[in-house]
Amino acid sequence: MGDFFKENFKFSFSHYLMKQQFILFSAFLLLSFSIFAQIPAGYYTAAEGKVDAALKTQLSAIISAGAVDKGYDGLYNIYPTSDNLPNGKVWDMYSLKADGTANYYYTHGSDQCGTYQTEGNCYNREHMFCDSWIGKASPQRSDAHHLIPTDGYVNNRRSDYPHGKVGTATWTSSNGSKLGNADPSTGYSGIVFEPIDEFKGDFARMYFYVATRYESKVTGWASNGSSANEILAGNTYPVFKTWFYTMLIQWSTQDPVSQKEINRNNAVFAAQKNRNPYIDHPELVDYIWGSKKGQAWSATGGTYPTLATPSAGTVIDFGKIAYQQSAGSSLMISASNLTGDLTFALSGTNAANFSLTTNTITKSQAEAGYNLTINYKALTVGAQTATLTISGGGITTTTVSLKATSSDEFLALPATNISSTGFNANWTSSATATGYALNVFTLQSSGGTQTQTLLEDDIASLTAWTASGYTTATELASNVRLASSGNFGAITSAAFDMSSPTTLLVRAKQYSNDAGAKLTIKANGDSVTSLVTTAANQDFTVNIPAKTATSSIALSAVKGARVYVDYVKLTTQGAIQTPIPVNGYPANVGNVLTSEVSLLTPNTTYYYTITAQGNSAAVSNQIQLTTALNDEVTDTPAYILSWLIISDGVVVRNLPENCAIMVSNTMGKKIETLKPINGEIKLKLDTHGIYLMQLIMNQKTSSFKILY
Secondary structure (H helix, E strand, O other): OOHHHHHHOOOOOOOOOHHHHHHHHHHHHHHHHOHHHHOOOOOOHHHOOOOHHHHHHHHHHHHHOOOOOOOOOOHHHHHHHHOEOOOOOEOOOOOOOOOOOOOOOOOOOOOEOOOOOOOOOOEEEEEOOOOOOOOOOOOHHHOOOOEEEEEHHHHHHHOOOOEOOEEEEEEEOOOOOEEEEEOHHHOOOOEEEEOOHHHHHHHHHHHHHHHHHOOOOHHHHHHOOHHHHHHEOOOOOOOEOHHHHHHHHHHHHHOOOOHHHHHHHHHHHHHHOOOOHHHHOOOHHHHHOOOOOOOOOOOOOOOOOEEEEOOOOOEEEEEEEEOOOEEEEEEEEEEEOOOOOEEEEEEOOOHHHEEEOOOEEOHHHHHHOEEEEEEEEOOOOEEEEEEEEEEOOOOOOEEEEEEEEEEOOOOEEEEEOEOOOOEEEEEOOOOOOOEEEEEEEEEEEEEEEEEEEEEEEOOOOOOOEEEEEOEEOOOOOOOEEEOOOOOOEEEEEOOEOOOOOEEEEEEEEEOOOOOOOEEEEEEOOEEEEEEEOOOOOEEEEEEEOOOOOOEOEEEEEOOOOOEEEEEEEEEEEEEEEEEEEOOOOOEEEEOOOEEEEOOOOOOOEEEEEEEEEOOOOOOOOOEEEEOOOOOOOOOOOHHHOEEEEEOOEEEEEOOOOOOEEEEEEOOOOEEEEEOOEOOEEEEEOOOOOEEEEEEEEOOEEEEEEEEO
16 A cells, blocks of 8 residues: 555545544554464464475465355455444445545445446445456355455446556546556556555455465466456466566555555454465565565574475476487576485386486585486386475475376487498387388489478477567467567577478467557568458468578567467478389398498488388388588597587587588477587577487588487
8 A cells, every 4th residue: 555554544534633533543553563463373383484386385275274254245244344444434445545535435234236327336345356267166256355345336347357557548437446458568468457556565465365375276267268367377386477476566565565454354364264474474475476486484584494496396398208218307406594415316107217317415515506417218108207306404395297208109310421322321219129121212203293291380389499589389278479568579480491482371360459460471581471460360371482492481470469370381382202212122121220321322312211120110200311422421520529408408519610500309300400600509499308410511411419
């Protein structure tokens, strides 16, 4: 609340005398000295020393235990003690003005709605956390900690819109509360309802209360209507989307806890037998969502052993790893105030597939920050899970979930030792295979054309794209949102052979109320067109003229004109190609994972596939290569290269200057082609796994595996 309510508690009602105001202030002042006696002794003890999500979970247990549901009709019996103005009238935060006056006042009980046509007709029960969002289910629909008495007409105008900061108001109440489109600076552009500054902290602490009290229910509420989806992240932590909890933190800070809120918390506690912890201890907001995340909370300011990272519930997903291949991942361990060393242990059904570089680190290592390496080997086919347990040093034992998928998809790997007359074909191991058949061939045009699909993606993730600016593929199922209110957003594909004209099909729509938002299409860096989207998905067809053999497409949107992209397909018309086997192929090469191919023609494009023998694995993907111009074979020695794993990929160093680097995944799908700068390149990688890097220089190729 504002200074008027926070410091003076003087309500300048026109019919109140100055003396009465002074008496009122004195009464409030005396009450403030005894407020901490209202919190039962030991009420928050179980939350001492907890951090972040674990702290919120413990608070949820505290305020849920013994809570009593007084019923929806019972709210009117609570309001005379919880929401009572000094003049005995209903305290309505949608009508009371910043100076303490209002255009109308309601009498408890007698002025309940009924019907209303305008402001001042009657008051009813406002679900700060809308009834539709919470499934109209008990006990949340009758919880007085977030249901307040308000003018019925204003309550109706608020509807089920989230609270927020209004940019342009379309309607304003008598006390200055506003309805309108959100201020773009908040990161949201939908319709919001903004209370006056004097009560913004009250509303923020109510939202934080609901997110905590109903932690076990809140994950399912995000699907309860579009408005709920605009603020809820669909999880138990942080519960809200970033734009929303960021704003709530600001409101909570700018409008600190008032005596009015303290009195209300005590009154609701008397009826419901539970409290709003964010009124009792406002600093909890910072410890759970704000600047003190990672620090252990204490009501008395004590210090506790704390594991800042990883947080409880962290998941490390190694993704899809080829059978018998290995992958590694780095986990940052960061702690403070430890009483001893930390210990790591692996457990679970597939724990044998995972390993650690160490099982113990010292107190000093943990407090300085330590990167723990976790390794995975695909020993068996299928989904693999394990649990990493971190304990010791006085911390609350924390678990991290590990998962990976061992794939028996039969994968041909890029060729190595490419010369003018041969190469080494490589592939992954296939479970239970008794041997392998290698097929080497060229492609010959047989006349006619056929449609070839270069790219097809329903955007369930961004693994096939390079993202920049603001992009997210998780906000809604199977699409990507490009741009935010303050940032552009773009995704760029891998390189394709677009030397012939191509056709791009894009399914897209505008975001929320960003009417006419444009989706810009570029090919090989050249602008092709801008598509005007609408509120509903529509399919756009774009004809792209011939580019180069290594071209990519980019889709982008500008800030404040956001776009959802739901589906992308890039096709071209190519000549029908007939495989012509190389003499002696297909050939059974035995139970090996590499085979030398020789007696080929210089400067010729070849292809190969592998078929596993003795099991039902499908024929592998197809690998393409071109033999060198001459007989000289020079492989750049692997030992001269070094690479460094960073947060979003790998940095490769000690590269020769006049080379090109082509990066592919283990499926043989090309990700990008780069040229080193000062002997160094940065590979931006979205998922962990094995990547193939081909170094091309002087028409010779060397291949290396990089583990990310």
